[in-house]
Amino acid sequence: MKTYYVYILKCKDGTYYTGMTNNLERRLNEHNSGLNKECYTFNRRPVELVFHESFMDVNQAIFFEKKIKKWSKAKKEAIINGNWNELKTLSECQNNSHSKNFNQDNE
Known part of the structure; x- marks a missing residue:
């Protein structure tokens, strides 16, 4: 094989x-x-x-x-450096309108 x-x-x-x-x-x-x-x-x-x-x-x-x-350069560098756990953070939406990041100031 x-x-x-x-x-x-x-x-x-x-x-x-x-x-x-x-x-x-x-x-x-x-x-x-x-x-x-x-x-x-x-x-x-x-x-x-x-x-x-x-x-x-x-x-x-x-x-x-x-x-x-x-993938972004940052995500590629995370696996190159063996930081597989960092991929989760780098994969999350950072946009202010995303429900995780949404706050009252965005209204």
């Missing part, structure tokens, strides 16, 4: 790239060698692997990759 990896790379410009592969070492080398001029990381090399999670089910890996790609 194959293992699939969802990974986050930190690019030299400070941005993050999220991807999925079944060979983490090979894929990191591909990003750093610049094989694909159309790839997001091509002009942002070198890149550094800062996070990876393994999956035995390709569908779970695809789901997790798509989820992370939509």
